[in-house]
Amino acid sequence: MRRWNGWGDTSVEMPLNQAALHFLAERLGSGHPAGEVTLESVSPKVTNSRLPAHPLVKTDAGARIIASLGQSLPDWLRMKYGEIGPVPDAVATPTSGEQVRQLLDYANTQQAVVIPYGGGTSVVGHLACPQGEKPVLCIDLSQLNQLTQLNPESRLATFGAGVVGPKLEEQLKAKGYTLGHFPQSFEYSTLGGWVVTRSSGQQSRKYGRIEQLFAGGKLEAPVGTIDIPTFPASSAGPDLREMIMGSEGRLGILTEATVRVTPLAEHESFHALFFPTWSAAEAAARELAQSTLPLSMLRLSNAVETETNLILAGHAKLIAWLNRYLGWRGCNEGKCLLMIGVTGPLVECRHALRSTRAISSKYGGVYIGTKLGDRWAQNRFRGPYLRNTLWQHGYAVDTVETAADWPRITPLMQAMEAAAHAAFAQHGEKVHAFTHLSHLYPQGSSVYSTFVYRVAPGGYAENLQRWKTFKQAVSEAIVKGGGTISHQHGVGKDHAPYLAAEKGPLGIGAIQTLAHYFDPQGMMNPGKLLGSVDVRFADRVSPGNGLEQGVERDE
Amino acid sequence: MRRWNGWGDTSVEMPLNQAALHFLAERLGSGHPAGEVTLESVSPKVTNSRLPAHPLVKTDAGARIIASLGQSLPDWLRMKYGEIGPVPDAVATPTSGEQVRQLLDYANTQQAVVIPYGGGTSVVGHLACPQGEKPVLCIDLSQLNQLTQLNPESRLATFGAGVVGPKLEEQLKAKGYTLGHFPQSFEYSTLGGWVVTRSSGQQSRKYGRIEQLFAGGKLEAPVGTIDIPTFPASSAGPDLREMIMGSEGRLGILTEATVRVTPLAEHESFHALFFPTWSAAEAAARELAQSTLPLSMLRLSNAVETETNLILAGHAKLIAWLNRYLGWRGCNEGKCLLMIGVTGPLVECRHALRSTRAISSKYGGVYIGTKLGDRWAQNRFRGPYLRNTLWQHGYAVDTVETAADWPRITPLMQAMEAAAHAAFAQHGEKVHAFTHLSHLYPQGSSVYSTFVYRVAPGGYAENLQRWKTFKQAVSEAIVKGGGTISHQHGVGKDHAPYLAAEKGPLGIGAIQTLAHYFDPQGMMNPGKLLGSVDVRFADRVSPGNGLEQGVERDE
Incomplete structure (x- = not known):
C-alpha cells in the first residue's frame, strides 16, 4: 500500500546503517525526530465539499487530502505535522478521455477550478490547492493507463496519459520494447506528468528527454479537444507539442500520449570510475559528454556526494579496502565518482567503455568495474525512500536542480551549496550539501544538489519558514x-517566482496569452507555472535589457 | 554576381548532356523555351514608393524587385516572364539589431507592413508582397553576418542572423568548428531563415535539424525585444525557442542566433549502395535508420530517380559498365540507389560502414564504393543550377516534400507522383516525377519528389495555372x-491553405494568438504561415474529430 505521508510503498524500508547515522550526527548534530500523524486523525479537519454530487466524483476526506499532496518539502511538512490546509472539494477518477471532457464541463458549470493529478510526485507544488471562493476539482488520471496502440514499423506506442512508469514499461516489455524514460520518481510518476513538466530520465543520453520521446497526443482543454498527429519531423510552423510540454495543467489535460519506443537493448551495464579531484573529473566528464561515444548515462558526484555515497553503501570493510586501493592509485580525499552506463549492441557498448576508460586515464581516472554500478542500478528508484528513514531520525532532505552551460557549472554548484550553508547558518544550523551532474550535454549539464538538515524543534511553522529561506537563497543563486x-x-508553485528571470516579461506574457487562449476562464491549475512573478527578477529582464546581462548582474 | 532571375551565380553553369536531353524529350516531348527578360526592362513597371525617405532605406526599382523574389515556381514565372506584380515600397539593409528596431518603429509610424528577407531562397512564397493599401518595407538582414562569440567549452557560437551558409561555415572553420547544417540552398540561405522556417540539412542525422542546433537568440518584435538565454535543457515551462522556430517572420525579426557547434570531424565519406527493388531498399533504409549506427546521412532514391541520376551523371560508358555489373549482382531495372554518409572519428565511421554493408546484404544490397558519393558531395549544392539549364531548354522543375511515419511512406510517395501525373494529364502533358527519402528517422522519413515538365507555350498565366493545379493536387495527396x-x-504562402489539416482549428488559433501577442497591429509578414485557411481542411479537423481519422478519410 502506498504511504499517504511519505514516499513509496509501506512494505519498503531503506534503513540507514550506524556509520551513516554517525556521519550525519557528526556533521549536523543529532536529529530531532518529529511525531507523525495518521490520515484518520487529520481527516476531520477537512471542510465540507462545495461541489454537488456527480457520478465520477468522490468527496471523502481521505481521497481529498491525498489528492492535495505532492512530494515537495512544504507538502512533506503538511503531511508530517497534519497541517493539511486547503484540499480539493472533490476527486474524480475518469476512465476515458470522454469522461475527462465531461468533468471539464461539470467543473465549468460549477465555476470550479481543476487540478490534474498524475502520480502525486511533484516536488515543486503542482498539486497545491488554492484557497479561494471557487470550488476545486482534482482530476486523477490514474485510470487512463492502457497501451492502446503499438506500431513496430514506426516504433510508436500510444498510452493513456495516466500510466505510471512500471506499468508502461511492463506493457512495452511484453512486446519487446522500452520507452527508456527513467526519472527517479519512475515508480509513481506518469507519462502525462512527464510530458507536461518536461521530465528527463536517468538515461536521457541514449533515449532523449521526454521532449524527444513525445510524438503526439490528445489534450482536453476548456476551449476544446486538441489532437496532435505524429510526424517524424515537420517545418510546418511552431510545434503544438511544444506548447503542451511544460504547460503543467494550465492549458488542459493530456489524456493520451504517443511516444517513440525502442526495442529492448542487447546489453546494458553501469560502471564506476574515480577521479582524484573535481576539476579533473569535470574535465573528463565534459570530454565524454562532448564525444560521439554512445554512453547511455553519465553521472558525476562531487567529493562530498562521493564520500556520502560510499558511507551509505554500508560494507565498511569493503569500502575501506576500496579507499585504500583508490588512494594507492592517486584518488584520496576530494576524489569524485563518475558512473557511466552503456546500453545497446554489445559491440558498441564495448567500444564506448574502452574509449571512456582511455579518455578517463588522461585525467587520472581509475576504473573499478561494475560493482558500484550494479548497486546503483538496483537502487535507482530507491533514493526517495531514504527521506522516510531520515525523517524518522529527525532529518529533512530536499533537492534543488538546474542546468547551465559548461563554463557556469562549477561556480553554480559552489554557489548553490554556499547559499544553503549561509541560509541555515542564520539559524545556527548546518546543512549537509552535496551535488552531482546527472544529465550531461555537449553544451552543459544539469546540476542536482541534495541538502540534508535537522528538522527544527518548533514544529510546522518554523520548519516551513526555514525551508522558505533556504529555497529562496538557492533559487536566487541559480538565477x-x-x-x-x-x-x-518543472515550475509548479515553488519555482514560479523565478520564471521571469529566464523567460523575460514578454516570454511570460506569451505563455500567459497561450494559457488564456486554451482556458479563457482561467479554470486550469491556477497559480502553477504562471504564479506570482517575483518583481525583482521581472525588472531585471525588461525589454531591451538582455537577460544575459540581467543574470550576470550581481545584486 | 548573383542571377536576378534564376538560381545562383552567373558564372556557374550546369550543362545537360545530350543523353539527358534525349531522355527528357523522349519522356516529355521537346521543351518550349521561353524568352527571358532583363531587370532593366522590368524596372519601369515598378510604381513609385509610398514610403518617405529614411537613411537606412533604398527605393530603387531593381532592389525592390529582387527583394520580392524567392525561388518558388510562381516566383520563377514572375521573373522569367517579367510579370513582377507588387513589390515592396522600400528595402532596408540594417547593420545591427538596433537598426532593425529603428526600422520596425519607422514601419510602425508609416503603418507599413514588414517582410524580412534572408537569402531569398524560399520555395513557398515567403517573400510574396501583399497588394494592399499599406506600404511594404522589406528588411534585408544580409549585413548581420558576423560571428560575435564562440565558446569552445560550451560549443556555442553566436552569429548575426543574416549570415549565409558559406560565410557561417568559413568563420567557424577558422576556429576548428562546424555547424553541420547543409540544406541544398546552403550557398544563399541564412541562419535566421533556417531557424524561422525549421530547416533541415543534408546531414541532419548527425548534426540534428535546426531545432536541435538553435540554442537561443534575439528577436526584435513589434511588442519589444525578446532575448532567449542558452541552456543545455530546461523543464521551466514551454520553450520560447519553439515559438520562434517556424514563425516565418510573423512574430518579429530574429537578429541574432546562438547555435550549437561541433569540432570538425576527423573523417567524412559518402558511399553508394544499390538494391534490386524499392521494397528491399526501403526495408534496408528503415533498418539502418532505426539502428544505433552513427551514419551522418541516408538518402534513398526511388527507381526513376536512380535512373535519372545515372543519366545526368554523364560518362555513358562508365555508367553502362556499372549497370552491367549491377545486373550481374541482381540489380536490374527498378534498382534503387542508397547514399550513406559517415562523419566522425575514423574508428566509428569504419564500424558504421561495415555494419551498414552487413545489413544491406540481407536485402540484396550491392556496395559500389565512394565514386558516386564523391560526385554527390562535390555537387551537393549544385542541384538548383539545373533549374536554370532546364528552363533554357523549355522545361520547368518543381519539388514538393513532406514527412510521415514509416507505414505511410511508400503509399505517400506513390500518391504524390500519381497526383502530379493526373494533374498534367488534364492538359495532355506528361511529367517526369521521381522521389527520394533524404531525412530518415526511426519513426519515419521525409519524402522529397521532383517534377520536371514542359513549359506551357501560352506564357505566364497558363504556366501559373498549370502549376496551381499540380501543386494543389500534390498537396492534397500529402494531406x-x-x-x-x-x-x-516551411509554410509561407503556398502551404498556408493546408496547415489547418495538421494543426487543427484550435492549433491554428493558438499560433494566431501568439502572432497577435507579439505583433498586435499585424504588421509582420501578413499572409504567410497563417494565410487563408482552406475551409475543406479546417472542417476535417474540428474539435473532437481527431486529425488521425481526418487524414485517413478519403474524400
Missing part, C-alpha cells in the same frame, strides 16, 4: 549563476 | 496520405 530554474522538476 | 505539409521548406 544569478545563469542556470534555468529547473532542468527536470 | 490525405497523413504527411506534414512540409518537412523542410
Whole structure:
C-alpha cells in the first residue's frame, strides 16, 4: 500500500546503517525526530465539499487530502505535522478521455477550478490547492493507463496519459520494447506528468528527454479537444507539442500520449570510475559528454556526494579496502565518482567503455568495474525512500536542480551549496550539501544538489519558514549563476517566482496569452507555472535589457 | 554576381548532356523555351514608393524587385516572364539589431507592413508582397553576418542572423568548428531563415535539424525585444525557442542566433549502395535508420530517380559498365540507389560502414564504393543550377516534400507522383516525377519528389495555372496520405491553405494568438504561415474529430 505521508510503498524500508547515522550526527548534530500523524486523525479537519454530487466524483476526506499532496518539502511538512490546509472539494477518477471532457464541463458549470493529478510526485507544488471562493476539482488520471496502440514499423506506442512508469514499461516489455524514460520518481510518476513538466530520465543520453520521446497526443482543454498527429519531423510552423510540454495543467489535460519506443537493448551495464579531484573529473566528464561515444548515462558526484555515497553503501570493510586501493592509485580525499552506463549492441557498448576508460586515464581516472554500478542500478528508484528513514531520525532532505552551460557549472554548484550553508547558518544550523551532474550535454549539464538538515524543534511553522529561506537563497543563486530554474522538476508553485528571470516579461506574457487562449476562464491549475512573478527578477529582464546581462548582474 | 532571375551565380553553369536531353524529350516531348527578360526592362513597371525617405532605406526599382523574389515556381514565372506584380515600397539593409528596431518603429509610424528577407531562397512564397493599401518595407538582414562569440567549452557560437551558409561555415572553420547544417540552398540561405522556417540539412542525422542546433537568440518584435538565454535543457515551462522556430517572420525579426557547434570531424565519406527493388531498399533504409549506427546521412532514391541520376551523371560508358555489373549482382531495372554518409572519428565511421554493408546484404544490397558519393558531395549544392539549364531548354522543375511515419511512406510517395501525373494529364502533358527519402528517422522519413515538365507555350498565366493545379493536387495527396505539409521548406504562402489539416482549428488559433501577442497591429509578414485557411481542411479537423481519422478519410 502506498504511504499517504511519505514516499513509496509501506512494505519498503531503506534503513540507514550506524556509520551513516554517525556521519550525519557528526556533521549536523543529532536529529530531532518529529511525531507523525495518521490520515484518520487529520481527516476531520477537512471542510465540507462545495461541489454537488456527480457520478465520477468522490468527496471523502481521505481521497481529498491525498489528492492535495505532492512530494515537495512544504507538502512533506503538511503531511508530517497534519497541517493539511486547503484540499480539493472533490476527486474524480475518469476512465476515458470522454469522461475527462465531461468533468471539464461539470467543473465549468460549477465555476470550479481543476487540478490534474498524475502520480502525486511533484516536488515543486503542482498539486497545491488554492484557497479561494471557487470550488476545486482534482482530476486523477490514474485510470487512463492502457497501451492502446503499438506500431513496430514506426516504433510508436500510444498510452493513456495516466500510466505510471512500471506499468508502461511492463506493457512495452511484453512486446519487446522500452520507452527508456527513467526519472527517479519512475515508480509513481506518469507519462502525462512527464510530458507536461518536461521530465528527463536517468538515461536521457541514449533515449532523449521526454521532449524527444513525445510524438503526439490528445489534450482536453476548456476551449476544446486538441489532437496532435505524429510526424517524424515537420517545418510546418511552431510545434503544438511544444506548447503542451511544460504547460503543467494550465492549458488542459493530456489524456493520451504517443511516444517513440525502442526495442529492448542487447546489453546494458553501469560502471564506476574515480577521479582524484573535481576539476579533473569535470574535465573528463565534459570530454565524454562532448564525444560521439554512445554512453547511455553519465553521472558525476562531487567529493562530498562521493564520500556520502560510499558511507551509505554500508560494507565498511569493503569500502575501506576500496579507499585504500583508490588512494594507492592517486584518488584520496576530494576524489569524485563518475558512473557511466552503456546500453545497446554489445559491440558498441564495448567500444564506448574502452574509449571512456582511455579518455578517463588522461585525467587520472581509475576504473573499478561494475560493482558500484550494479548497486546503483538496483537502487535507482530507491533514493526517495531514504527521506522516510531520515525523517524518522529527525532529518529533512530536499533537492534543488538546474542546468547551465559548461563554463557556469562549477561556480553554480559552489554557489548553490554556499547559499544553503549561509541560509541555515542564520539559524545556527548546518546543512549537509552535496551535488552531482546527472544529465550531461555537449553544451552543459544539469546540476542536482541534495541538502540534508535537522528538522527544527518548533514544529510546522518554523520548519516551513526555514525551508522558505533556504529555497529562496538557492533559487536566487541559480538565477544569478545563469542556470534555468529547473532542468527536470518543472515550475509548479515553488519555482514560479523565478520564471521571469529566464523567460523575460514578454516570454511570460506569451505563455500567459497561450494559457488564456486554451482556458479563457482561467479554470486550469491556477497559480502553477504562471504564479506570482517575483518583481525583482521581472525588472531585471525588461525589454531591451538582455537577460544575459540581467543574470550576470550581481545584486 | 548573383542571377536576378534564376538560381545562383552567373558564372556557374550546369550543362545537360545530350543523353539527358534525349531522355527528357523522349519522356516529355521537346521543351518550349521561353524568352527571358532583363531587370532593366522590368524596372519601369515598378510604381513609385509610398514610403518617405529614411537613411537606412533604398527605393530603387531593381532592389525592390529582387527583394520580392524567392525561388518558388510562381516566383520563377514572375521573373522569367517579367510579370513582377507588387513589390515592396522600400528595402532596408540594417547593420545591427538596433537598426532593425529603428526600422520596425519607422514601419510602425508609416503603418507599413514588414517582410524580412534572408537569402531569398524560399520555395513557398515567403517573400510574396501583399497588394494592399499599406506600404511594404522589406528588411534585408544580409549585413548581420558576423560571428560575435564562440565558446569552445560550451560549443556555442553566436552569429548575426543574416549570415549565409558559406560565410557561417568559413568563420567557424577558422576556429576548428562546424555547424553541420547543409540544406541544398546552403550557398544563399541564412541562419535566421533556417531557424524561422525549421530547416533541415543534408546531414541532419548527425548534426540534428535546426531545432536541435538553435540554442537561443534575439528577436526584435513589434511588442519589444525578446532575448532567449542558452541552456543545455530546461523543464521551466514551454520553450520560447519553439515559438520562434517556424514563425516565418510573423512574430518579429530574429537578429541574432546562438547555435550549437561541433569540432570538425576527423573523417567524412559518402558511399553508394544499390538494391534490386524499392521494397528491399526501403526495408534496408528503415533498418539502418532505426539502428544505433552513427551514419551522418541516408538518402534513398526511388527507381526513376536512380535512373535519372545515372543519366545526368554523364560518362555513358562508365555508367553502362556499372549497370552491367549491377545486373550481374541482381540489380536490374527498378534498382534503387542508397547514399550513406559517415562523419566522425575514423574508428566509428569504419564500424558504421561495415555494419551498414552487413545489413544491406540481407536485402540484396550491392556496395559500389565512394565514386558516386564523391560526385554527390562535390555537387551537393549544385542541384538548383539545373533549374536554370532546364528552363533554357523549355522545361520547368518543381519539388514538393513532406514527412510521415514509416507505414505511410511508400503509399505517400506513390500518391504524390500519381497526383502530379493526373494533374498534367488534364492538359495532355506528361511529367517526369521521381522521389527520394533524404531525412530518415526511426519513426519515419521525409519524402522529397521532383517534377520536371514542359513549359506551357501560352506564357505566364497558363504556366501559373498549370502549376496551381499540380501543386494543389500534390498537396492534397500529402494531406490525405497523413504527411506534414512540409518537412523542410516551411509554410509561407503556398502551404498556408493546408496547415489547418495538421494543426487543427484550435492549433491554428493558438499560433494566431501568439502572432497577435507579439505583433498586435499585424504588421509582420501578413499572409504567410497563417494565410487563408482552406475551409475543406479546417472542417476535417474540428474539435473532437481527431486529425488521425481526418487524414485517413478519403474524400
